[in-house]
Amino acid sequence: DTGVSQDPRHKITKRGQNVTFRCDPISEHNRLYWYRQTLGQGPEFLTYFQNEAQLEKSRLLSDRFSAERPKGSFSTLEIQRTEQGDSAMYLCASSLAGGNSPLHFGNGTRLTVT
Amino acid sequence: DQQVKQNSPSLSVQEGRISILNCDYTNSMFDYFLWYKKYPAEGPTFLISISSIKDKNEDGRFTVFLNKSAKHLSLHIVPSQPGDSAVYFCAASAKYQTGANNLFFGTGTRLTVIP
Numbered sequence: 546d547t548g549v550s551q552d553p554r555h556k557i558t559k560r561g562q563n564v565t566f567r568c569d570p571i572s573e574h575n576r577l578y579w580y581r582q583t584l585g586q587g588p589e590f591l592t593y594f595q596n597e598a599q600l601e602k603s604r605l606l607s608d609r610f611s612a613e614r615p616k617g618s619f620s621t622l623e624i625q626r627t628e629q630g631d632s633a634m635y636l637c638a639s640s641l642a643g644g645n646s647p648l649h650f651g652n653g654t655r656l657t658v659t
Numbered sequence: 660d661q662q663v664k665q666n667s668p669s670l671s672v673q674e675g676r677i678s679i680l681n682c683d684y685t686n687s688m689f690d691y692f693l694w695y696k697k698y699p700a701e702g703p704t705f706l707i708s709i710s711s712i713k714d715k716n717e718d719g720r721f722t723v724f725l726n727k728s729a730k731h732l733s734l735h736i737v738p739s740q741p742g743d744s745a746v747y748f749c750a751a752s753a754k755y756q757t758g759a760n761n762l763f764f765g766t767g768t769r770l771t772v773i774p
Contacts, residue, residue, distance in 0.1 A: 588748075600759060
């Protein structure tokens with residue numbers, strides 16, 4: 546399968562703990578996006594990378610959130626000092642650069658903060 | 660502030676009939692529109708798109724119509740099949756100067772196709 550891969554699929558953590566998610570995009574895609582989806586809502590943009598450069602960050606991305614894409618391939622999203630409001634599905638997507646290339650999404654990581 | 664709206668949370672259609680899913684947007688800067696389909700426990704899957712310079716795009720059983728003056732788009736599925744049962748998200752794209760295609764999503768419409 547050469548689609549977008551996300552790990553883990555599910556994460557349950559206690560409030561105050563740190564969590565890290567990984568995304569492996571489609572290999573030839575140099576654009577990578579993180580989105581968050583809560584129940585009954587559509588996905589909401591968090592941040593965007595072109596290669597290893599983080600070029601856009603949403604105001605939804607508080608100081609407790611940090612994303613990296615160190616070699617322009619896989620990406621990690623870390624949430625520090627998790628809160629119950631962080632419970633959501635975290636989706637990663639990738640696309641080709643240029644024009645209006647559609648985003649291809651992974652199956653997401655579902656985070657539950659207890 | 661919801662810039663993309665799907666006002667019908669659910670839709671039921673008989674197999675073989677037409678499904679019409681609607682979407683409205685408020686931002687006139689959107690220049691590219693997409694429909695995604697989502698099954699439970701999976702991420703959204705790209706279905707079809709349309710540029711703002713067109714008013715119709717067709718791909719097999721799926722057709723998307725864009726009415727820019729009304730800021731409205733719709734997805735037609737003909738004929739509908741039970742496998743089409745899923746949540747459908749409308750999305751609109753506005754380009755950042757950095758080139759990012761930031762997608763703004765609606766809240767989704769759950770389509771049920773009854774055999």
